[in-house]
């Protein structure tokens with residue numbers, strides 16, 4: 311199924327490119343501050359591009375990052391910063407960072423933009439523990455968060471929220487534990503062919519998956535992504551300028567965000583009130599994305615699907631049109647998402663098994679694949695989808711290997 | 714049950730929900746023009762674009778939509794296992810609310826649920842849900 315639609319013009323199509331990628335080691339305890347990690351990743355991305363800190367005039371970030379654009383510029387010694395932006399919180403950020411960078415470059419506000427994410431997600435701020443919740447008395451919610459409807463009940467984490475969604479998918483479509491396991495196993499297989507992945511050297515069988523302890527029914531430990539320390543950064547500039555730089559450019563073919571049909575106020579928890587709890591903003595994002603990109607899901611060589619949980623992958627494969635609504639479980643069980651399948655996903659191991667850099671390692675991995683530099687390279691990869699966190703809204707990018 | 718995590722009851726958009734709960738009443742935000750409800754509550758109605766919304770009292774019955782039994786403890790005041798339930802109000806499919814049951818009860822999608830009010834202190838109560846006719 312190809313949805314090529316040449317009538318739809320997207321002014322940004324292939325006009326900007328990722329020209330540098332950088333990452334730190336991915337660990338369970340970096341022993342360093344997040345600014346130090348962000349700085350290392352950014353310097354590596356600049357070196358990869360053959361650019362210097364003097365070239366940096368724009369920085370964009372995820373709103374959850376502790377590091378601000380101006381602090382990163384200060385640490386880098388980037389004295390020419392003239393553009394910065396913040397996407398707001400969550401895993402939805404990295405793909406929209408590509409949109410911010412594209413807008414900055416095409417509007418002439420910046421020529422060389424760094425997008426980054428840096429977190430000590432294991433040694434400092436564990437999202438799986440509900441963030442940095444104290445143990446004393448606490449009054450929660452208000453100020454537009456709507457957390458007062460959820461946290462006092464004990465609904466505190468993304469894992470519990472996605473568990474509630476998973477049960478609906480099981481009730482409505484018959485999705486099984488083994489189907490969830492197929493997602494975890496595909497990611498683990500890829501990590502075992504990616505030396506820097508945290509779970510490299512740790513093969514996992516379906517029995518291993520099923521034997522992992524329940525965290526929040528019906529989700530087990532291995533339905534959850536890793537918690538890890540590390541940073542990733544990429545450098546974006548115009549495609550025209552990219553041709554003169556060190557590495558083969560990977561163009562940003564299209565970017566799109568999208569809201570769910572039944573959007574609710576608040577962040578993640580209010581998904582429980584959506585009429586259809588398993589319907590994502592990714593569907594609207596995908597419909598726009600494919601039109602803007604002039605290609606469809608079947609044209610993708612690889613896909614980096616935001617995998618905070620196994621169910622997230624299944625829901626997004628449905629939302630972005632790789633399979634029909636409710637068919638995600640059978641689709642992943644068929645082997646389609648494995649390295650040898652029709653749409654290999656998370657080819658570095660993803661959040662499940664490479665590292666949790668809040669969606670930014672997915673961007674880096676897409677660029678590696680399209681340069682032909684990945685540890686587990688998919689032969690002839692030309693187009694990669696990257697998706698952002700599934701709640702509360704959707705975000706997505708198509709990257710293309712430059713002609 | 715003693716929770717150290719208590720809701721902010723003074724938010725301008727949601728405060729009336731907790732004020733009603735403290736009086737043993739369950740309310741939700743509904744639009745008088747189109748009949749839809751909003752949850753979380755908003756003064757503006759996104760369904761029809763109007764502003765004619767108000768708090769309306771619910772009967773306190775609903776249906777179980779989904780649930781999860783939490784077995785990995787992350788907060789000392791919320792000992793596991795406990796079960797989070799999502800209940801859809803009988804009045805409208807637009808509103809689903811949270812509840813919490815002790816342990817890992819056997820539950821069925823769509824089963825009838827009823828509200829009760831858990832006093833957190835003299836001024837604050839949480840609407841909670843239990844299977845209809847089953848004691849707390």
Ligand SMILES: [Zn+2]
Nearest residue numbers: 744747758761
């Ligand atoms: Zn209305």
